[in-house]
Amino acid sequence: MTVSVTQEGDIACVTLDNPPVNALGQAQRAGLADAVAQTNAMLGLRAVVLLCAGRSFVAGADIREFGKPPMEPHLPDVLAQIEGARVPWIAAIHGTALGGGLELALACRYRVALRSAKLGLPEVTLGLIPGAGGTVRLPRVIAAADALTMVAGGKPVGAMQAQDMGLVDALADADLLDAALRFGATLADRPDPGPVLARPVLNPDPAAFDRLAAKLAARARGRNSPKEAIAALRRALTLPASDALAAERAAFLRLRDDPQSKALAHVFFAERGAGRLDRLKGISAPAPDRVGVVGGGTMGAGIAAACLLAGRYVTLLEQTPEAAEAAAARVTGILQDSLSRGVIDTGQHAACLNAFTATSNAADLSGVQLAIEAVFEDFDVKRAVLAQLETVTAPDCVLATNTSYLDVTALAATMADPSRLVGLHFFSPAHVMKLLEIVVPDAVSDNALASGAALAKALGKITVFAGVCDGFIANRIMSAYRADCEYMLEEGALPWQIDAAMVDFGFPMGIYQMQDLAGLDIAWAMRKRRAAEGKRPANYVRIPDILCEAGRFGRKAGRGWYDYSSGEPLPDPEVERVILDESTRKGIVRQAFAAEAIMARILSVMQAEGDAILREGIAARAEDIDVVMINAFGFPRWTGGPMYLRDQPPRIASD
Ligand code: 3H9
Numbered sequence: 001m002t003v004s005v006t007q008e009g010d011i012a013c014v015t016l017d018n019p020p021v022n023a024l025g026q027a028q029r030a031g032l033a034d035a036v037a038q039t040n041a042m043l044g045l046r047a048v049v050l051l052c053a054g055r056s057f058v059a060g061a062d063i064r065e066f067g068k069p070p071m072e073p074h075l076p077d078v079l080a081q082i083e084g085a086r087v088p089w090i091a092a093i094h095g096t097a098l099g100g101g102l103e104l105a106l107a108c109r110y111r112v113a114l115r116s117a118k119l120g121l122p123e124v125t126l127g128l129i130p131g132a133g134g135t136v137r138l139p140r141v142i143a144a145a146d147a148l149t150m151v152a153g154g155k156p157v158g159a160m161q162a163q164d165m166g167l168v169d170a171l172a173d174a175d176l177l178d179a180a181l182r183f184g185a186t187l188a189d190r191p192d193p194g195p196v197l198a199r200p201v202l203n204p205d206p207a208a209f210d211r212l213a214a215k216l217a218a219r220a221r222g223r224n225s226p227k228e229a230i231a232a233l234r235r236a237l238t239l240p241a242s243d244a245l246a247a248e249r250a251a252f253l254r255l256r257d258d259p260q261s262k263a264l265a266h267v268f269f270a271e272r273g274a275g276r277l278d279r280l281k282g283i284s285a286p287a288p289d290r291v292g293v294v295g296g297g298t299m300g301a302g303i304a305a306a307c308l309l310a311g312r313y314v315t316l317l318e319q320t321p322e323a324a325e326a327a328a329a330r331v332t333g334i335l336q337d338s339l340s341r342g343v344i345d346t347g348q349h350a351a352c353l354n355a356f357t358a359t360s361n362a363a364d365l366s367g368v369q370l371a372i373e374a375v376f377e378d379f380d381v382k383r384a385v386l387a388q389l390e391t392v393t394a395p396d397c398v399l400a401t402n403t404s405y406l407d408v409t410a411l412a413a414t415m416a417d418p419s420r421l422v423g424l425h426f427f428s429p430a431h432v433m434k435l436l437e438i439v440v441p442d443a444v445s446d447n448a449l450a451s452g453a454a455l456a457k458a459l460g461k462i463t464v465f466a467g468v469c470d471g472f473i474a475n476r477i478m479s480a481y482r483a484d485c486e487y488m489l490e491e492g493a494l495p496w497q498i499d500a501a502m503v504d505f506g507f508p509m510g511i512y513q514m515q516d517l518a519g520l521d522i523a524w525a526m527r528k529r530r531a532a533e534g535k536r537p538a539n540y541v542r543i544p545d546i547l548c549e550a551g552r553f554g555r556k557a558g559r560g561w562y563d564y565s566s567g568e569p570l571p572d573p574e575v576e577r578v579i580l581d582e583s584t585r586k587g588i589v590r591q592a593f594a595a596e597a598i599m600a601r602i603l604s605v606m607q608a609e610g611d612a613i614l615r616e617g618i619a620a621r622a623e624d625i626d627v628v629m630i631n632a633f634g635f636p637r638w639t640g641g642p643m644y645l646r647d648q649p650p651r652i653a654s655d
Contacts, residue, residue, distance in 0.1 A: 003031025021059035056095025079107035120156025127261030131252025263640030270623035285450035287458035292371035296327020300374035302430030328358035418443035435631035506636025516560035
């Protein structure tokens with residue numbers, strides 16, 4: 001039974017129960033339609049409260065049904081029945097009311113929400129627009145501009161903001177059902193606002209709407225759905241409600257078959273599947289509460305801040321009191337910034353500060369349950385830190401290395417107990433970037449792996465398990481396509497042409513601007529180390545070394561692949577001359593590269609490296625590689641990722 005009806009005095013309670021997030025599939029739609037018929041037939045009712053069992057209100061239509069033929073009853077019809085019910089329905093919202101879930105709540109006459117609840121229409125993030133009246137009902141409940149932001153931006157709002165907007169009629173602190181029943185008892189004293197669809201749209205200021213629409217459309221870049229969402233909102237403001245509803249439904253059904261929405265659904269499920277590892281089935285570990293971080297540079301401070309923001313106690317170890325103080329300043333700077341940007345409130349900020357200790361005394365790590373080293377990327381340095389950690393922490397404390405490239409199995413082999421070591425590869429800035437690669441060395445215990453995974457979940461990271469190899473998944477693929485881009489430079493392309501091709505494809509920035517932002521000197525130092533170890537390939541490209549020798553370390557130096565003297569990245573004739581000279585020196589006849597040819601090459605290198613990674617068992621599934629490339633390097637999400645894209649018909653990268 002997914003929908004049940006009970007009675008509390010003169011109020012009926014309709015409870016939807018479809019774990020884990022009450023997604024609306026055919027059975028739930030049918031159950032709701034039955035509940036409308038049943039409650040319509042009940043005598044002496046004042047109202048109906050609609051609530052959900054489990055951790056959340058409705059998270060939307062069941063995305064798993066999208067690839068299948070539509071099944072009756074359709075959601076718009078069920079919502080019309082709720083809106084036209086004999087007595088008003090009150091949605092009682094906890095957790096999240098998203099997509100079809102918020103549309104369901106909008107078909108109710110009133111909405112009561114727990115303070116912690118979130119409400120939103122995130123369909124654009126799935127390449128869709130609302131398909132059950134969301135674009136038509138929302139601007140009849142909140143101001144048109146707010147509705148546009150929610151529909152075309154896709155970001156949910158908190159219940160308190162929703163109340164300010166007029167989307168929520170009452171807030172509850174704890175007992176939601178009780179609050180909804182009490183709200184129901186007051187209905188006789190309130191003027192009836194009538195069914196939402198019968199109300200006029202709110203504040204349809206066309207000029208303000210157009211300005212906001214232009215801003216949101218610019219942000220959409222290659223994605224089709226935000227532009228469709230804007231068009232749907234525009235129709236809702238100008239057409240009769242019934243016409244706008246019909247047009248919204250037609251657009252929703254069209255977009256549901258659009259390659260972008262199929263790709264985005266692939267990513268949605270891939271991100272949720274990536275954090276699963278067969279060997280951990282049935283094994284769970286509590287997320288460590290007390291975390292140690294060794295090294296307080298940019299990465300270590302970011303990791304410490306990420307842990308604090310996720311409610312952990314953090315002890316950060318540096319080599320000297322001065323270094324500990326500098327690291328503490330970095331961490332508190334991040335926390336202050338999080339406070340200023342509204343990521344945390346003053347209470348949470350104070351709690352983070354209380355939970356944080358920076359020290360130069362290794363013994364202070366004795367009580368931590370998991371310690372992450374984020375020290376200089378050098379095998380011997382990391383080996384020494386791990387040896388120290390083994391002596392100062394308890395034997396059951398999990399140890400983690402944040403190395404980007406080093407052999408984690410070899411590092412573990414230097415330890416007294418190699419089963420304690422797991423790789424936790426964060427991306428910088430660690431408190432912002434969603435991706436975390438969990439690197440699985442040969443000797444790691446299930447418990448250490450499960451603890452690392454539990455910490456990642458507590459930090460809200462998208463996790464992907466990776467085997468041990470040079471660069472794991474993300475950096476290995478990046479190294480491969482970066483190398484090929486350098487060959488393209490020698491063969492005839494220029495950095496700004498390669499960057500433009502990548503941006504046109506949908507990347508937020510090209511590989512050369514990205515390198516300039518990160519700084520060219522770290523990779524240069526690594527190349528020199530590898531050369532000293534005799535690891536220089538025969539067809540080595542010298543161009544980046546020549547730039548570094550000239551002090552062109554990127555944005556921070558004002559010069560790198562680009563010239564930043566004006567503040568903006570500008571193509572630089574000096575860089576072009578270095579590239580042309582190198583082509584001449586190697587006897588390469590330069591040829592022009594079209595943007596499509598550049599992208600085709602980059603994609604084929606990514607896919608070939610991805611295939612090698614799968615063959616070697618470094619990644620378990622092709623979709624794990626998609627998840628990594630999207631979240632580490634901004635590979636355009638709406639294409640589904642490089643591995644997914646390869647199996648699709650061409651031309652889905654842009655509209
Ligand atoms: C829509 O509503 C269209 C309508 O306008 C029109 C209709 C006509 N369907 O994320 P989690 C699964 S479009 C099916 O790990 P969390 C998810 O796969 C939809 N399954 O938990 C996972 O399964 P598993 C608009 C869904 O607590 C499990 O639930 N709605 C759906 O971190 C737990 O998910 C959205 O875009 C679904 N709609 O986050 C919201 N949602 O355990 C999409 C979740 O087998 N959902 N699952 O891996 C979310 O954003 C997050 O899941 C949510 C919970 C915030 C709700």
